[in-house]
Amino acid sequence: MAENIQESIPLKLHSPWQILDSVSRCTQNGFIGSSLDNKITCLSSVIEKLTGWTQDEVAGRDVKNFYFIPEAELLDTSSGVSSQIAILLAKDGRKLSLPTRQAPIYDANGNVDGKLLFFVVDSYNKDIDKLQSEFISTVSHELRTPITSIKGFASTLLQHRKQFTEEKSNKYLKIIKDQAERLARLVEDLLACSRIDSQKLQFTIQPVQVTNYVETTALLVESKYNNSHKIIVTSDKDLPDVWVDADRLEQILTNLIDNAVKYSPEADKVEVHVSKTEKGDKERVTVCIRDYGIGIEEKNLTKIFNKFSRLDNPLSRQTEGTGLGLYISLSLARIMNGHLSAESGKDGSTFKLYLPTEFYEVGDNTWD
Ligand code: ADP
Numbered sequence: 001m002a003e004n005i006q007e008s009i010p011l012k013l014h015s016p017w018q019i020l021d022s023v024s025r026c027t028q029n030g031f032i033g034s035s036l037d038n039k040i041t042c043l044s045s046v047i048e049k050l051t052g053w054t055q056d057e058v059a060g061r062d063v064k065n066f067y068f069i070p071e072a073e074l075l076d077t078s079s080g081v082s083s084q085i086a087i088l089l090a091k092d093g094r095k096l097s098l099p100t101r102q103a104p105i106y107d108a109n110g111n112v113d114g115k116l117l118f119f120v121v122d123s124y125n126k127d128i129d130k131l132q133s134e135f136i137s138t139v140s141h142e143l144r145t146p147i148t149s150i151k152g153f154a155s156t157l158l159q160h161r162k163q164f165t166e167e168k169s170n171k172y173l174k175i176i177k178d179q180a181e182r183l184a185r186l187v188e189d190l191l192a193c194s195r196i197d198s199q200k201l202q203f204t205i206q207p208v209q210v211t212n213y214v215e216t217t218a219l220l221v222e223s224k225y226n227n228s229h230k231i232i233v234t235s236d237k238d239l240p241d242v243w244v245d246a247d248r249l250e251q252i253l254t255n256l257i258d259n260a261v262k263y264s265p266e267a268d269k270v271e272v273h274v275s276k277t278e279k280g281d282k283e284r285v286t287v288c289i290r291d292y293g294i295g296i297e298e299k300n301l302t303k304i305f306n307k308f309s310r311l312d313n314p315l316s317r318q319t320e321g322t323g324l325g326l327y328i329s330l331s332l333a334r335i336m337n338g339h340l341s342a343e344s345g346k347d348g349s350t351f352k353l354y355l356p357t358e359f360y361e362v363g364d365n366t367w368d
Helices: 002-008 016-027 045-051 121-163 166-197 210-224 246-262 314-318 325-335
Strands: 030-035 040-043 074-076 081-089 095-106 112-119 206-208 230-235 242-244 269-279 282-291 339-345 348-356
Touching (some): 045 081, 045 121, 166 325, 206 210, 206 246, 210 230, 210 269
Parallel strands (some): 230 269
Antiparallel strands (some): 074 081, 095 112, 206 242
16 A cells, blocks of 8 residues: 555655755755856845845846955865855845855866855854944944043033133143044944945045045044154055045045054054056946054954954054944945955055946945
8 A cells, every 4th residue: 555655645855955954954054056257046045034135136146246355365275165255145134244255166167156055144144243242243343432421521610610720620621622522533434334234324526636545534534643653655656536426535644544553553654545457347446545654464454354353452442433334435435436455464454445437336346
C-alpha cells in the first residue's frame, strides 16, 4: 500500500534557487546576485525583508542603485572570495552598513558568469538593539552636558548676580550662549540625519565656483579657532564649476575643515587643494583637505562615516562633537552625485571630496 502511494507522487526536485534561499533564511543572512554587467539577477528574501525591495522590483536594474562598497576589496586569493563592508540602500532611504563576502558565479562551462554578494545580516540584527540603546545613551549624554552648564550658570546668575562684576556676569552669559548654540547644532545634526534617512532634504542644484566656498569656509574656521591654524588654500587653474547645492557644499566643507583643525591641536596649518580630476569619461573637481593631526587608524577609516562614530582617543573625549558630521557629509556628497573618502597615516589625515561638473538628477549617483 505504502509503495503504491510513493509511485503515484512523482518526486519534484527543489531548484538550487529554492534551496539557497532557504539556507539564507535559516542562517538569517542574505545575498544579491548580479550579472557581468552589474545588473541584479537575484535577491534573497532576507534582503527583501531588510531593505523593503522585492526581487521583481530590482531584477535587471544596476547594482549601484541598491548597494555600494566604500572600501577596497580584501581578496582571499586561495578561495577567490573577497570580504568588505557594503552599504545597502533600503527602499525607505536607510543605509545599512554590513559585512559582506563576494564570490564569482560560474556557468556550466566553468566561466565566470556574474557574482554573488553575501551579506552577513545575522550580526546586524543582533547589533540593532545594541545600536538603539547606544543611540539613546549618546544623544542623552550629548544633550545633558550643555543642559547642565546652562542650568548651573543661569541659577548662579539668578542667585548671586548682584555680587558679580559686570565682567563676570558677561562671562557666565557667554557660556550660556555657547552651550545653547551647541545644543542647537546637535539638534540640527539630528534633524539633518533624520531628513537624509527619510529622503526629505531639498536640494537646489546649480553651477558653483567651489574655490570661493573653500576660501570663505577656511576664513570662518580660522577665526572660530582664533587663528590657531593657517588654512592654506590652493587650486588648479581653469577649474570648471561644480553642480551642487551651495548650502550643502558649505555644510560639508565646514565639517571637513573644522575637523582638520579640531583633530590637529599640535599643528599650525591645514592644507586644502582644489583640483580637476578625471574618473572614467567624467570630469570631477576634488577638494583635498590635509591635516597634520592625530590621524586615523586604517581599521577605522570606514567606521568614522557611521552615525555617532567617535573614535576612542583622548582628543575625541576632550573635543565637542556628536560623530554625525562625517555621516552627514558623506550622505550629502553622495546624494549630490559625488563622493567622500578618507586616508590617513601617522602624520595626519586627508579627506577627499569629489564633486560633479555637470548636471544630474539628485540621488542618481553615478560615482561607483
Ligand atoms: P565629530 O567630529 O562631531 O565627532 P565626525 O562625524 O565629524 O564627528 O567625525 C567622526 C570621528 O572621526 C571623530 O569623532 C574623530 O574621532 C574622527 N575624525 C574625523 N575627522 C578627523 C581628522 N581630520 N583627524 C582625525 N580624526 C578624525
